Amino acid sequence: MKGGLEHLTAPLVRGNPITLHILGICSALAVTTSLQTALTMSGALTVVLVLSSVAISSIRRHIPTAIRLIVQITIIASLVIVMDMILKAFFFEISKTLSIFVGLIVTNCMVLGRAEAFARQQPVWPSFLDALGNGLGYSLILVIVGSIRELFGTGGLMGYDVLPLAEDGGWFQPLRLMLLAPSAFFIMGFLVWLIRIWHPEQIETAEFQLQDTDRVGRS
Amino acid sequence: MAERNPIKRFFALPNDHLGKTLGFAFMVALVASVFVSVASVLLKPHYQAHLEAERQARMAEMMSLLPGMADLLAEAGVESLVVRLLDLSTGQFAEGVDAAGYDQRAAARDPATSMVLPPVADVAGIKQRANLAPVYMLRRGRALELLVLPVRGVGYQSMLYAYLALKPDGNTIAGLTVYEHGETPGIGARVEDPAWRALWPGKELTDDSGEILIEVVRGKAVGPHQVDGISGATRTGNGVSTMLRFWLGEYGFGPFLARLKAGEDLQ
Numbered sequence: 001m002k003g004g005l006e007h008l009t010a011p012l013v014r015g016n017p018i019t020l021h022i023l024g025i026c027s028a029l030a031v032t033t034s035l036q037t038a039l040t041m042s043g044a045l046t047v048v049l050v051l052s053s054v055a056i057s058s059i060r061r062h063i064p065t066a067i068r069l070i071v072q073i074t075i076i077a078s079l080v081i082v083m084d085m086i087l088k089a090f091f092f093e094i095s096k097t098l099s100i101f102v103g104l105i106v107t108n109c110m111v112l113g114r115a116e117a118f119a120r121q122q123p124v125w126p127s128f129l130d131a132l133g134n135g136l137g138y139s140l141i142l143v144i145v146g147s148i149r150e151l152f153g154t155g156g157l158m159g160y161d162v163l164p165l166a167e168d169g170g171w172f173q174p175l176r177l178m179l180l181a182p183s184a185f186f187i188m189g190f191l192v193w194l195i196r197i198w199h200p201e202q203i204e205t206a207e208f209q210l211q212d213t214d215r216v217g218r219s
Numbered sequence: 220m221a222e223r224n225p226i227k228r229f230f231a232l233p234n235d236h237l238g239k240t241l242g243f244a245f246m247v248a249l250v251a252s253v254f255v256s257v258a259s260v261l262l263k264p265h266y267q268a269h270l271e272a273e274r275q276a277r278m279a280e281m282m283s284l285l286p287g288m289a290d291l292l293a294e295a296g297v298e299s300l301v302v303r304l305l306d307l308s309t310g311q312f313a314e315g316v317d318a319a320g321y322d323q324r325a326a327a328r329d330p331a332t333s334m335v336l337p338p339v340a341d342v343a344g345i346k347q348r349a350n351l352a353p354v355y356m357l358r359r360g361r362a363l364e365l366l367v368l369p370v371r372g373v374g375y376q377s378m379l380y381a382y383l384a385l386k387p388d389g390n391t392i393a394g395l396t397v398y399e400h401g402e403t404p405g406i407g408a409r410v411e412d413p414a415w416r417a418l419w420p421g422k423e424l425t426d427d428s429g430e431i432l433i434e435v436v437r438g439k440a441v442g443p444h445q446v447d448g449i450s451g452a453t454r455t456g457n458g459v460s461t462m463l464r465f466w467l468g469e470y471g472f473g474p475f476l477a478r479l480k481a482g483e484d485l486q
Contacts, residue, residue, distance in 0.1 A: 062230060064240040071247050078251035082258040089265035092273075100404055 007129040011137040014199055017110045018141040019192045024110040027101050028142055029184040035158050038146030039139075040094045044083050044102055046135030049111050052076045053119040053131035060120050072115045073106070080105045110138060145187045153178030270399060277398035278355075278367070278382060301358070304351045308334075310474030313351050323349050323369065336470060343372030343458075343465035352472070363387040366479070368472050372462025375454040377401030379410065379462060385424075389479040392433070395419040397459075407455035418446050424467055431467050434460040 017023045024045075031041040055075050056063070063071050084102045087095040095102070105111060114134050119127040147157065152175045155163040164170020177183050196202045232239040302318040305311070326332040326349035333349045355367035366385045371378055379400045384393040397410045409415055423443045424433045432444035435456035440447045448456040465471050 062234065062239075062243060064234045064236075064243055066235060066240055067244055071244070074247055074251050078255050081255050085258055085262045085266070088269070089262040092266075092269040 004126060004129055007126050008133040008136075011130070011133040012140060013137070013195060014202075016137040016141060016195065017113075017134050018138060018188065019195050020202060021110075021113070023113060024108050024138055025188070027104060027108060028138075028145065028188065029181045030101050031098060032142055032146040032149055032184050033153070033179050034097075034150045035143065035146040037094065037097050038142040040087070040091060041098060041101060042135075042139030042142045044087065044098075045105055045108065045111070046132070046139055048076065048079045048083055048105050049114060049135045049138075050128060050131045051079050052111060053114055053127045054124055055079075056115045057119040057122060057124045057127035060122075063120070068120065069112075069116075072112060072120075076111050076115065077106045110134060141188070141191060144191065145184055148187055149178045149183060153183075274380075274398045277396050280396070301356050302353050303356065305354050305472070305475055307348070307350060307352055307471065308474070310472075310476075310478050316351065318353055321351065321353060323352060326351065340468070340470050341465070342461040342468075344461070345371060345373065345378075345465070348470060354472075354475070363479075365393055368466065370462055370466040370471075372458055372465060374400060374402050374410075374458030375407050375452065376403065379455075379458055381459075381462070383463065383466070387479075389476045390424050392419050392422045392424065395459075402452070402455050407449070407452040409449045409452065410455060410459065415447075415449060422446060424463070431464055433463050433467075 011017060014020070018025065018028055027041060027045070031037045052072075052075050056072055080103060083105070084095070087098070087102060114131055118130045122130070151157050151162060155161060155165045155170075155172050155174050163172035166173045175183075229239065229242060234240075304313045304316050304318045304321055306313045327345075327347050332351070333347045335347055336345070353369060356363060357365040357367075364387060366387070366389070368383045368385065369380070370383050371380045373379070377400050379397050379402070381395060381397040383395050385391065386393050394416065396416055400408070400410065402408045402410065418440070421443070422433060422445075425431050426444070434445060435448050436445045437448045437453055437456070467473060467476065
């Protein structure tokens with residue numbers, strides 16, 4: 001299908017929902033303390049995003065404008081409830097560590113954002129690709145942040161010891177800060193910075209100039 | 220061109236038509252609710268199996284955490300943890316009912332095997348209480364070593380299910396473990412924390428006059444009848460307090476504990 005694939009590839013890095021639109025930050029902070037929870041959350045969000053976009057796109061011609069947000073949220077919420085139940089049924093231990101964040105996918109701006117900005121106006125196939133691309137873009141950031149936090153916060157990755165810990169006779173002193181939410185902000189900030197070096201057109205123009213306080217004081 | 224098929228005619232209506240808006244909202248709600256309901260029914264057995272495994276793991280964990288319990292179990296063999304069904308209103312063991320196959324939660328829902336609690340007595344907010352309750356007893360020889368009572372009560376936003384383990388005097392707590400709840404993650408859910416559970420052993424339920432004093436207090440606990448609260452989870456703590464007050468009282472295990480304290484031989 002002509003011209004379809006850019007919907008999939010564009011949101012991966014250049015139009016990444018986290019680094020460009022700064023959406024989905026709450027869950028990205030909360031579930032990235034370990035790679036495993038980041039992966040589970042990524043999978044859950046991607047599936048919900050794809051299914052909701054496809055569902056909304058396929059009925060887009062008939063959604064009454066007056067209640068379109070309610071219809072979209074109903075569809076997304078149903079999918080999230082079912083996803084939460086599937087995780088509880090088959091990934092019980094992981095679902096306990098994800099706790100409320102799977103349920104909060106409903107309020108993730110990304111899902112409603114893609115439904116409202118894309119799936120509501122586009123045919124099913126581009127909507128599917130766009131949702132999958134956005135889901136994978138979100139997943140990419142979560143996996144990067146989750147890997148860095150788990151590796152430097154605990155010295156291990158997915159339950160395997162990678163860096164020998166000082167307390168076990170190795171050399172690595174775990175950075176406890178990595179397990180706290182602020183570290184996710186720092187890492188995401190660095191990622192935004194890196195992507196904007198690569199794509200300088202994303203740099204926003206400053207809304208105001210800082211005044212030189214020395215000069216102001218003297219005049 | 221008049222369309223004969225009513226379904227096609229409905230979808231051909233303009234999107235801002237009132238009838239279509241209502242009809243469409245109804246259809247979306249119907250499809251979504253059927254979808255969620257079917258998934259719920261299909262997935263429930265899997266989820267229940269996990270909860271059951273969790274419950275047994277918590278019971279085993281509590282047993283292993285109690286001082287000397289592991290040795291005792293190893294010495295006596297696991298068989299010695301016997302389950303007996305208790306008639307709560309009399310405090311006597313119920314005969315002729317299979318304890319292993321008894322489902323206390325199902326019994327509490329069935330009017331034939333439960334009682335509706337008078338609102339004044341229902342401090343734990345459980346509304347209906349099964350007539351029979353299982354008690355787990357660990358013995359060394361004939362002497363009772365440990366008594367485990369299943370309890371439940373409303374916390375902040377969910378039902379708390381817990382095991383209360385008592386020393387043979389029927390007054391000293393050997394452990395309390397909440398094995399199922401839906402409290403706020405990170406706040407009320409900390410009733411599960413090993414550090415908080417470690418506050419319970421050694422606390423006492425009643426004073427010398429027999430009045431139930433055990434409670435979770437806000438802040439620091441003073442004396443043998445108080446347990447530190449969890450900061451931010453006052454209502455979960457209150458729920459634990461009222462849960463214990465109910466289950467130790469006359470509608471709970473009160474009559475049975477009275478027999479135990481009177482030194483009756485509970486075989």
